Structure formats: structure tokens, C-alpha cells
Amino acid sequence: MANKKISVNSKSRRLMIHETVTSYLFLLPFLIFFVGFVLYPMVMCIITSFFDATMGREDIFVGFGNYKELFADPVFWKALWNTMIIVVVSVPVTCVFSLWVASAISKMPVAATSAFRCIFYLPVVTGSVAVTMVWKWMFNNYYGIFNYIGTSTGLIDQNINWLGDPRFALGCIILILLTTSVGQPIVLYVSALDNVDKSLVEAAEVDGATQMQAFWKIKWPQIMPTTLYILVITTINSFQCFALIQLLTSGGPNNSTMTIMYYIYYNAFKLYRYGYGNAMGVILAIIIAILSAVQFKVGQEK
Numbered sequence: 600m601a602n603k604k605i606s607v608n609s610k611s612r613r614l615m616i617h618e619t620v621t622s623y624l625f626l627l628p629f630l631i632f633f634v635g636f637v638l639y640p641m642v643m644c645i646i647t648s649f650f651d652a653t654m655g656r657e658d659i660f661v662g663f664g665n666y667k668e669l670f671a672d673p674v675f676w677k678a679l680w681n682t683m684i685i686v687v688v689s690v691p692v693t694c695v696f697s698l699w700v701a702s703a704i705s706k707m708p709v710a711a712t713s714a715f716r717c718i719f720y721l722p723v724v725t726g727s728v729a730v731t732m733v734w735k736w737m738f739n740n741y742y743g744i745f746n747y748i749g750t751s752t753g754l755i756d757q758n759i760n761w762l763g764d765p766r767f768a769l770g771c772i773i774l775i776l777l778t779t780s781v782g783q784p785i786v787l788y789v790s791a792l793d794n795v796d797k798s799l800v801e802a803a804e805v806d807g808a809t810q811m812q813a814f815w816k817i818k819w820p821q822i823m824p825t826t827l828y829i830l831v832i833t834t835i836n837s838f839q840c841f842a843l844i845q846l847l848t849s850g851g852p853n854n855s856t857m858t859i860m861y862y863i864y865y866n867a868f869k870l871y872r873y874g875y876g877n878a879m880g881v882i883l884a885i886i887i888a889i890l891s892a893v894q895f896k897v898g899q900e901k
Contacts, residue, residue: 644877652874665878677854678862686837688773693780693833701788716786723782727842734775738762765855772843772856784829791825827898831891838887859883
């Protein structure tokens, strides 16, 4: 009897080892990709940030020299300020607008809901370059549609160089970013609202609760995990705003649209100051990590 138990335990142990090895073999391609293209570059970014690294010579160790220069760089602070403006404006507007649209279309028939989801998600799958080129044409200061409508209706006296004027350039960037950021949150909010317990909502309405009361007391707590995810992802995407700047303004005019991501690119791939660019990348990663942790903490408390 004892030998039989030992045999069963041995087979179970061998089966468990076999399943574990098989699982890791299936994960191996992803692990290789993660280590080679994510983990290793992250480690090298941190290490290189302590060096004066450029092309054509060996790296020179400078300790915290890149960070000292960074915090004394007025362009970096301007880029950080512009990035924070983009985040502070785009993140809450994206979340509120997406929730409002999702609440409206989730009450429509299934065919209409699906059609609107496709319409709002279309800019996401179209590609940032194509969408940006369309917006660049719309903002053109000679034949753009905004200037045409403005001058035709008398809203403006003459054509405005939207992307070349420091007063309007950053606002135009934020507007474009909003149109490309709401697609995924709308789809996620529609799914989250569909999963809300309808019996609780109906019971609250029978007891005399208004639609707003039913939303805040019943729907909002149930879609809070989705909201937290959207907040974190939208914040990260806003901090990493690069393609719009690269294609439209290159950080100008007068650094009015300079962001941290574009300033990293400018220093690393135009000035070949890899160490300085990596130092900015480390600071950006720390800022994003802190904000994400705060959002998770606040979201869990609610």
C-alpha cells in the first residue's frame, strides 16, 4: 500500500514538473523578447545616464553630471511644463468625454452602439501618422479648413498660423491628442457599463432614485476598475506624446510645444548625447511611476 502511494506521488510530481517545464517553454519566446528588448534597454538606460555617452569615442563616467545639467536646463523645464499641461488637460477631458459618450451610446440599439464604437475607434487603428497629416492640412494657415470656416463666418479677420503661433500651437496639439485618445476608453466604458448589474439599477429606480443618483451610487463603483485603468493608460500616453510633435511642430515655435519625449529624441538622436537623453528618460519614468502609484492608491481607496 505504501509503495502504491509513493508511486502515485512520484507520478504526480513528474507530471507537475513536466507541466511546469512545458509552460516555461511556451513562455520562452516572450521572455527572450522581454529581456532583450525591454529589460536590457531599461538597465542600459539607467547605466548610460551616468556617462557622457556619444558617437565616435568611449563613454566618460560623469556620475550625476547629466542630472545636474538637466535640472539647470531651461528647455527641459519648459518641456516638463508643456508635458504637464498636456497631461492635466487631456487626461480628465478624455475620461469625462469617453464616459459621457459611452453612457449615451450604450442605451442605443445594438447595431447603433456597434457603429458608434467603430467610428470613435477608427482614429486609433488608422495610424497616428495618417491622422496627424489630416490635422496638419486642417490647421494649414493658407488653405486649412479652420481658417476657411473662420474667415467665411467672420469669426476671425485673417488666417491664423495655428501651428506656428505660440499662443495656439500647444492647444492644437492637445486637441489632436484628444481625438486620437478617446477611442479605446469609449470601447472600454461601453463594455463596463454593459456589465453593470441591471437589477440593482432597476431596484434603485423603483425606490425613486434619479438617473444621476443611480449612476453615482451603483454604476460608478462598478466601473471604477475600468476608470482606473483608463486613467493610468491615458496618463502614460500623454506623457509619451511624440509623434504629433515630430510631425507637426518639432517642438516649436520657441519651444512652445516641446515635450519631454521629443526633447529626449532631440538630444539622443540629433545631438547624439545619449547619456543626457537617458537621464531625461529616467526622470520621465520616475514621474510616470509616481503618478501611476498615486492613481492606483486613490482608485483603491474609492
